[in-house]
Amino acid sequence: MSVLAGREAAGGAPEPGxxxxxxxxxxxxxxxxxxxxxxxxxxxRIAAPPLLAAALALTLWEAWVRAxxxxxxxxxxxSAVLRALAADPARYLGAARVTLAHALGGLAxxxxxxxxxxxxxxxxxxxxRALYPLAILVKVTPVVAVAPLFLIWFGFNAWPKVLxxxxxxxxxxxxxxxxxLRSVEPxxxxxxxxxxxxxxxxxxxxxxxxxxxxxxxxxxxxxPLAVIGAVVAEWFAxxxxxxxxIVIANGELDxxxxxxxxxxxxxxxxxxxxAIAYIEHRVLFWHESSTGV
Amino acid sequence: MTTVIGVPAVRVRGxxxxxxxxxxxxxxxxxxxxxxxxxxxxxxVGPSGCGKSxxxxxxxxxxxxxxxxxxxxxxSATAARAGHRVGLVTQEPGLLPWRTVAGNIxxxxxxxxxxxxxxxxxxxVGIAAFARYHPHELxxxxxxxxxxxxxxxxxxxxxLMDEPFGSLDEFAREAxxxxxxxxxxxxxVSVLFVTHSIREAxxxxxxxxxxxxxxxxxxxxxxxxLPRPRPRALDETPEFAALLHRVREALGGAx
Numbered sequence: 001m002s003v004l005a006g007r008e009a010a011g012g013a014p015e016p017g018x019x020x021x022x023x024x025x026x027x028x029x030x031x032x033x034x035x036x037x038x039x040x041x042x043x044x045r046i047a048a049p050p051l052l053a054a055a056l057a058l059t060l061w062e063a064w065v066r067a068x069x070x071x072x073x074x075x076x077x078x079s080a081v082l083r084a085l086a087a088d089p090a091r092y093l094g095a096a097r098v099t100l101a102h103a104l105g106g107l108a109x110x111x112x113x114x115x116x117x118x119x120x121x122x123x124x125x126x127x128x129r130a131l132y133p134l135a136i137l138v139k140v141t142p143v144v145a146v147a148p149l150f151l152i153w154f155g156f157n158a159w160p161k162v163l164x165x166x167x168x169x170x171x172x173x174x175x176x177x178x179x180x181l182r183s184v185e186p187x188x189x190x191x192x193x194x195x196x197x198x199x200x201x202x203x204x205x206x207x208x209x210x211x212x213x214x215x216x217x218x219x220x221x222x223x224p225l226a227v228i229g230a231v232v233a234e235w236f237a238x239x240x241x242x243x244x245x246i247v248i249a250n251g252e253l254d255x256x257x258x259x260x261x262x263x264x265x266x267x268x269x270x271x272x273x274x275a276i277a278y279i280e281h282r283v284l285f286w287h288e289s290s291t292g293v
Numbered sequence: 294m295t296t297v298i299g300v301p302a303v304r305v306r307g308x309x310x311x312x313x314x315x316x317x318x319x320x321x322x323x324x325x326x327x328x329x330x331x332x333x334x335x336x337x338v339g340p341s342g343c344g345k346s347x348x349x350x351x352x353x354x355x356x357x358x359x360x361x362x363x364x365x366x367x368x369s370a371t372a373a374r375a376g377h378r379v380g381l382v383t384q385e386p387g388l389l390p391w392r393t394v395a396g397n398i399x400x401x402x403x404x405x406x407x408x409x410x411x412x413x414x415x416x417x418v419g420i421a422a423f424a425r426y427h428p429h430e431l432x433x434x435x436x437x438x439x440x441x442x443x444x445x446x447x448x449x450x451x452x453l454m455d456e457p458f459g460s461l462d463e464f465a466r467e468a469x470x471x472x473x474x475x476x477x478x479x480x481x482v483s484v485l486f487v488t489h490s491i492r493e494a495x496x497x498x499x500x501x502x503x504x505x506x507x508x509x510x511x512x513x514x515x516x517x518x519l520p521r522p523r524p525r526a527l528d529e530t531p532e533f534a535a536l537l538h539r540v541r542e543a544l545g546g547a548x
Contacts, residue, residue: 187387194353194381195447196374197404205400209391286390286427 076256084256096264099241102230106165111173111222118177139171143229147236156239165229169222180214181207213287216280223272300367302451302483303329303352308361321347323508332481336498338491344509345487349455353381366450377405380444380452384459386436388428395424398443407447418442434465454486470497478522491540503543513543
């Protein structure tokens with residue numbers, strides 16, 4: 001699909017002026033100014049201020065803990081957290097991989113089913129009215145209350161984690177996808193209808209691409225939620241993942257490990273959010289969020 | 294009413310249309326009679342809200358009418374739509390922003406299964422060099438050229454245009470009008486052109502139909518006997534001024 005064709009095809013950013021006089025005038029594009037990709041230097045300029053701020057905060061934290069001899073089980077120094085990480089990196093890496101799989105699995109199940117339901121709801125107002133209250137019911141149910149139930153139903157395996165993560169990502173995708181699938185431009189819709197385009201053609205050629213800005217926004221919201229859902233379920237089951245590390249460390253008052261687990265979760269969240277931002281940038285080159293109109 | 298020789302592209306008889314508004318039904322069109330001959334360029338002028346666009350949507354087969362008969366290309370409006378014999382250009386170009394210019398022009402070909410040379414279409418409307426650009430990189434006039442090429446791509450016999458140049462500035466508007474005539478004079482597809490610009494109507498059309506508002510109906514019909522191809526300084530001639538005056542009078546005289 002041309003959505004995925006990327007920016008290269010466009011070449012440069014032209015600014016075709018007003019139409020000139022003359023009926024046979026053939027417009028020539030202006031010399032293409034290269035649309036430079038953000039180079040390494042530019043990336044560094046963007047990343048440097050937050051990195052510096054974080055370094056400063058960590059230094060102050062370390063100094064504070066050392067100067068006032070703060071007890072480790074209350075607030076460990078950053079160096080203690082690093083030691084905890086370094087003591088058994090394979091444990092954190094393995095747990096991170098499991099939690100990531102639960103979160104992504106939940107995202108696939110939750111956001112995927114929500115999108116399919118949104119397709120149905122976007123095509124039928126009666127169905128939308130019938131199903132919307134149920135969707136809101138799912139939304140207002142706290143996952144913390146559902147997680148133990150899922151554990152009883154599905155047992156000590158990946159399913160409770162995936163399903164809790166799915167539950168929490170369901171609603172944002174549903175509302176955004178319904179809105180997105182309805183956000184077709186009327187003129188484009190009329191043009192296709194005047195050509196007697198089928199529902200199927202309208203969906204593939206117009207509705208689906210039109211919904212992408214909304215769908216990707218929903219993914220951006222859902223990614224951190226999926227991680228929360230996965231960890232909450234792991235916490236209840238206490239059998240795998242970063243959630244398990246948290247439960248065990250909590251029981252032993254091992255605060256450095258607790259902090260290390262939190263750090264791992266934060267890194268997962270940041271990585272996933274950056275991945276979505278990258279996909280948005282690539283796919284939505286045509287959208288006003290990217291063109292800066 | 295002028296009788297059109299041969300099978301007309303559009304024939305509307307006693308057309309009325311009612312919208313179900315919140316404040317009770319609203320009569321948008323009442324007893325509209327209209328004909329567009331094969332290869333004829335007919336302009337429809339009237340104040341805003343007179344039902345011009347409603348009428349066009351009816352002919353395009355996008356709107357079921359409350360009463361009257363509508364024939365499009367010797368069949369029903371729905372049949373003409375199903376046969377892909379109509380092309381539509383609206384004020385908002387309605388291009389797909391994620392497709393390139395060439396991709397947008399290919400859209401009607403994908404939908405209808407028709408075949409056409411996209412490059413030739415691009416060249417015809419003077420945008421061959423912009424094939425791989427995206428709509429957001431083009432000016433308003435350029436986008437309307439793409440919309441025009443897209444409407445012609447599948448080879449329609451009737452072109453329906455709803456204030457196509459309405460959101461362009463004066464310069465682009467004039468240039469697009471001339472461009473449209475140049476293309477039309479070669480193919481002679483039938484055109485029904487809705488506009489609120491009297492100048493534009495007289496400059497382009499073979500015949501100008503004047504509509505009145507609330508409820509919409511056609512109150513005057515003015516044949517435009519001006520030479521074709523239309524000369525460049527046409528709007529400075531007394532004949533043009535006289536026609537402009539007559540259309541204004543018809544509009545003013547509408548109850």
